[in-house]
Amino acid sequence: MAAPATLPTQGGPGLIQRLRVNVALGAGVVLLVIMVLAAVAAPLLASSGPTEVDLMAVRLPPSPQHWFGTDAVGRDLLSRVLYGGRVSLLIAGVGMIGSLTLGTLMGMLAAFGNRFVRPAVDRVIEIQLAFPYVLLAIAVTSAVRPSTPVLILLMVLAAWAAAARVVRAIALQERGKDYVKAAEVLGASRLRIAMLHVFPSVLPSLVVLAAMQMAAMIVFEATLSFLGMGVQPPTPSWGGIMLDGKNYITSAWWVASLPGLAIVVTSLALVLIGDGLQARTEAMRAREGDR
Amino acid sequence: MNAAVSTSAGVLEARNIVKTFSVRREGRTREVRAVNDVSVAVAPGEIVGLVGESGCGKTTLSRIMIGIEQPTQGEVRYGGKPVADRADWAALRRSVQYVFQDPFTALCPTMRIGKALAEPLAIHGLCAPSERDGKVARMLEMVGLHPDVARRMPNQLSGGQRQRVNLARALMVEPKILICDEIVSGLDVSVQAQVLQLLLDLKQRLDLSLIFISHDLRVIRYLCDRVLVMYLGEIVEQGETASVFDNPRHDYTRTLLAAIPDHSRALAAMADNA
Numbered sequence: 276m277a278a279p280a281t282l283p284t285q286g287g288p289g290l291i292q293r294l295r296v297n298v299a300l301g302a303g304v305v306l307l308v309i310m311v312l313a314a315v316a317a318p319l320l321a322s323s324g325p326t327e328v329d330l331m332a333v334r335l336p337p338s339p340q341h342w343f344g345t346d347a348v349g350r351d352l353l354s355r356v357l358y359g360g361r362v363s364l365l366i367a368g369v370g371m372i373g374s375l376t377l378g379t380l381m382g383m384l385a386a387f388g389n390r391f392v393r394p395a396v397d398r399v400i401e402i403q404l405a406f407p408y409v410l411l412a413i414a415v416t417s418a419v420r421p422s423t424p425v426l427i428l429l430m431v432l433a434a435w436a437a438a439a440r441v442v443r444a445i446a447l448q449e450r451g452k453d454y455v456k457a458a459e460v461l462g463a464s465r466l467r468i469a470m471l472h473v474f475p476s477v478l479p480s481l482v483v484l485a486a487m488q489m490a491a492m493i494v495f496e497a498t499l500s501f502l503g504m505g506v507q508p509p510t511p512s513w514g515g516i517m518l519d520g521k522n523y524i525t526s527a528w529w530v531a532s533l534p535g536l537a538i539v540v541t542s543l544a545l546v547l548i549g550d551g552l553q554a555r556t557e558a559m560r561a562r563e564g565d566r
Numbered sequence: 567m568n569a570a571v572s573t574s575a576g577v578l579e580a581r582n583i584v585k586t587f588s589v590r591r592e593g594r595t596r597e598v599r600a601v602n603d604v605s606v607a608v609a610p611g612e613i614v615g616l617v618g619e620s621g622c623g624k625t626t627l628s629r630i631m632i633g634i635e636q637p638t639q640g641e642v643r644y645g646g647k648p649v650a651d652r653a654d655w656a657a658l659r660r661s662v663q664y665v666f667q668d669p670f671t672a673l674c675p676t677m678r679i680g681k682a683l684a685e686p687l688a689i690h691g692l693c694a695p696s697e698r699d700g701k702v703a704r705m706l707e708m709v710g711l712h713p714d715v716a717r718r719m720p721n722q723l724s725g726g727q728r729q730r731v732n733l734a735r736a737l738m739v740e741p742k743i744l745i746c747d748e749i750v751s752g753l754d755v756s757v758q759a760q761v762l763q764l765l766l767d768l769k770q771r772l773d774l775s776l777i778f779i780s781h782d783l784r785v786i787r788y789l790c791d792r793v794l795v796m797y798l799g800e801i802v803e804q805g806e807t808a809s810v811f812d813n814p815r816h817d818y819t820r821t822l823l824a825a826i827p828d829h830s831r832a833l834a835a836m837a838d839n840a
Contacts, residue, residue, distance in 0.1 A: 453671040456634050457732070460664050461686045461739065462656060471685075475676035 293558075300551025306544035310537070314360035321354035326509045334527040344529040346519055356534050359511035364541070366423065366506070367492035370430035374488055375481060377431060378438025383477075385439065386446035387469040400436045400443070408433035409498070416504040426505045430495050438484050442477055449473045479556040486549035490542035497538050513538050575645050578662055578743050578775075579607040580631050583640035585623070600626045601637070602799040606777070608743060613769065613776040615790030615807065617783060617822070623799040624779045625667065628747050631777070632664040660690070663736035667748040669728035673720040679706075679731055680716030686738040701738075708771075709734045710764055726757035730764065737768065743775045750785065762789060783826050787811055795819050 313320060322341075323329075329349035337344045343352035385396040412429050419425055449455065450473060458468050493513075499505035500514030501521075508515060513534040520530025585601040601623040608614045616624045629635040631642055633655040642649045644658045666672035673682060683705060684698040693701060703713035709730040720728060729749055736744060746765070750758040762785060769776060780786050786793055787807060794804040795818065803816040814820045 453666045453668060454674045457664075457666060457672050457735070458674070458685070460632055460634065460659055461735065462659055462689045463685065464689075467689070472674045472677065475674075 292554075296551050296554040299547045300555075303544045303547030303551060306540055307548060310360065310541045310544065311364065313357055314364050317354075317357035317361055321351070321357050323351045323354050325355045325358035325511045326350065327354075334523060334530070336527070337529055343533045344527070346516075346530045347523060347527070352516070352530060352533060355511040355516055356513070356537055359513045359516055359534060360537060360541075362506055362510060362512040363493060363496055363514070363538075366427055366430070366496050366512070367489055370427050370434070370492045370496070371485060371489045373427065373431040374434035374492070375438050375485060377435040378484075379442050379477070379481065381435065382439040382442025383446055383469050383474070385443040386450055386473075387465050396439075397443075400439050403432070403436035404440070408495075409502075412499055412502075412504055416499075421504045421507060423506060426496065426499060429499065430492055433495060434488055434491060438481075438488065441480060441484055445477050445480055446473050449476050479552075479559070483549050483553045483556065486545045486552060490545035490549070493538060493542050493545070576610045576661075576742055576775075577607055577643075577645065578631065578658075578777075579605070579643040580627065580637075581605050581641050581643060583627060583630055583637045583642075585626050585630060585635070586638045599799050601630070603640075604796070604799070604801050605640075606631070606794060606801075608775050608777050610742065610775055611773065612792065613778060613790045615786040615793040616777060616779045616796060617781065617786050617793060618796035619781055619822075622796045624796050625747055627796075628664070628745050628777065628779055632659065632662060632745055634664075660739060661741050662743045662745065663739060663741040664745045665729075665732050665736050665747065665749045668752055669725050669732055669749075670720075670752075672732050673728060673735075675720055677720075678716070679718050679720065679723070682720075683716065683731070683735050683738060686735065690739060692739070705734045705738060706731075708768070709737075710760075724757075725753050726761060729753060729761055733761075733764070733768070737772065740772070741774070743777070745777045745779075747779045748781070751780065751782065758785070765789070783811075783822055795822070 317325075327350060329345070329351075332341070332345050332349045334347055335341055335345045335349075341351050341353065343356060346352055346355070381396055381400065384392055385400065386393075388396060408429070411432065415425065415429060446469070450468075455468055455472060458472055463472070496505055496512065497514030497517065500512045501518045503518065506512035506515050508519075516534040517531045520527065520532075520534075524531050583601050583604045584599065586597045586599050589596050589598050604623070604627055606614065606616070606627065616627070618624050626635060630637045633642070633649070642658075644654075644662070647654075649655055649658050673679075677685075680699070680702050683702040687693055687698050687701060688695070699716075702716055706713050706715055711727060711730050711734070715723070715727070715731070720731075723731065729752075733749070749765075750761050753761060765776070765778075766789065768774060776789075778786070778789055790807045792805065793807045793810050794801050795810065795816065796802070797816075797818045803810060803814065803819045810819065811823065814823055
């Protein structure tokens with residue numbers, strides 16, 4: 276009866292599927308490392324400052340001097356994309372951490388709160404999930420001046436509920452298991468069970484969420500900056516540079532599309548990592564004989 | 567009614583327990599009585615067996631007695647007083663403990679064995695933090711495991727080892743009564759015998775009372791002083807183990823006994839051993 280649980284990887288993923296997962300995960304990690312290193316090393320790699328204007332070199336196409344070309348006021352686009360990466364990645368990272376922290380807290384409350392807290396948190400999550408975040412962003416930025424802290428706050432508000440729902444689902448599933456009942460019988464408090472017994476089981480999924488949310492955050496930052504509600508000029512961010520290039524999309528395609536490419540590559544890398552980690556945690560659970 | 571008032575200290579008693587579940591089938595809700603007006607008591611030093619087929623309500627009854635499930639009707643009493651609120655249950659769980667049926671789900675998968683065993687000590691402040699490791703090591707030895715097991719994760723242990731750990735963990739709070747729900751049914755037959763022998767040893771050494779739940783009559787016969795036979799949520803027969811086995815009065819008990827493979831030979835073998 277207990278034997279199947281100890282058998283190694285029976286019915287687990289086959290060799291080809293495991294290989295595919297590993298290749299995807301590896302590719303994601305390599306791409307992400309490249310993007311992050313490029314952003315970190317921006318001062319070393321960039322040929323000029325991100326806000327240095329050269330009116331003699333306006334809207335030049337990509338060339339050996341300006342690999343990514345220049346924009347409407349003659350700023351080197353590669354430099355702007357490199358420095359913009361620092362801003363975009365930093366904001367997305369802070370937003371992701373904030374969203375996961377709030378989401379985990381609320382998700383655990385939705386699973387372990389008392390009988391008044393649980394339904395209340397559930398309703399808040401539902402309302403937040405139903406609320407269109409771009410609308411929320413427009414409402415907030417028309418009330419207060421757009422700035423980086425406001426942007427991060429908006430990103431946290433937009434994303435925490437999705438994280439909370441995942442955490443809640445896993446925590447509720449774990450809560451019904453015998454080991455939680457065993458801890459209760461031994462006198463463990465609800466807080467203790469939530470923190471020491473159940474949270475470690477939530478952790479692997481939280482790592483997957485971190486990658487997925489980071490990707491969403493990068494796109495969200497770009498969206499808001501592109502709409503003029505995010506990072507304010509002249510500070511470069513990927514979405515902001517795309518906004519600069521919007522008016523010249525037919526005459527100078529590189530200004531809008533090359534920062535767009537950076538967004539695509541980075542979020543693709545993060546999604547590949549997230550998918551790969553997800554497959555790994557699932558395989559790990561199957562191996563553990565988690566019933 | 568008055569006959570059941572054996573209110574001496576240390577007696578765990580379930581009185582007139584009824585538990586109904588609502589089952590929905592084809593759009594209609596039906597009440598199912600999992601436990602129907604059942605009373606059980608266990609006195610200090612006793613081993614009470616609860617036997618019956620799967621789904622007869624014995625697990626539900628045992629879970630009600632430790633407060634993991636609430637009865638629809640009836641009450642649990644400990645030391646002559648009803649166990650009513652949260653504080654009462656907390657007090658009861660200092661002297662009554664429970665070992666779960668499935669050794670694979672009853673241990674937190676992310677917690678090292680040593681930490682899992684030290685946890686009850688930490689929760690109840692039973693000893694100084696510096697003494698915990700020593701107590702855990704001694705307890706591991708008592709249940710027949712090497713103290714190094716403390717450093718392992720649950721998934722590195724076999725079913726029998728895990729069940730020994732579960733037993734050890736329940737014993738950390740030094741209970742007087744231990745409820746064991748089918749604790750050997752998930753184990754290989756050879757391991758079953760070892761765990762049962764261990765249980766008997768511990769019972770002697772720690773002066774425990776046991777409620778031992780099983781569907782295996784041979785195990786019950788080997789272990790218990792008194793046996794209650796459950797069938798479809800009711801107790802159909804109870805008495806001294808020997809008299810129930812040698813002289814069953816209820817048809818269901820006879821059917822159960824007849825279903826034991828080589829019953830007469832097994833009895834003879836046990837008689838030889840005794």
